[in-house]
Amino acid sequence: MPDCGAPSPSSIECRQIADLLGDYLDGSLPKATRELLEWHIEGCGPCVAFVNTYRGTVNAATKLKEVEIPSELKQRLLSVLRNQRATHRPSA
Numbered sequence: 498m499p500d501c502g503a504p505s506p507s508s509i510e511c512r513q514i515a516d517l518l519g520d521y522l523d524g525s526l527p528k529a530t531r532e533l534l535e536w537h538i539e540g541c542g543p544c545v546a547f548v549n550t551y552r553g554t555v556n557a558a559t560k561l562k563e564v565e566i567p568s569e570l571k572q573r574l575l576s577v578l579r580n581q582r583a584t585h586r587p588s589a
């Protein structure tokens with residue numbers, strides 16, 4: 498089963514990665530949450546691909562303009578990446 502969301506209250510589920518990644522890359526995520534996210538990603542192939550995609554997108558956007566990415570753009574990226582996530586996990 499590719500379900501990497503452990504049924505523990507301290508675990509992070511894949512779908513939460515999308516919500517947290519922006520803050521994570523910002524460095525604005527609390528240390529505990531950051532470590533949880535990293536821990537999850539290390540053991541989750543789909544999330545690794547997701548992070549790489551997100552990082553690539555952010556880096557590309559950062560190169561265009563050397564300023565912090567507006568939250569509106571970040572929200573757009575998140576929704577785009579969410580859609581990509583939805584497609585890279587084929588429905589049974």
Ligand SMILES: [Zn+2]
Nearest residue numbers: 501511541544
């Ligand atoms: Zn995951």
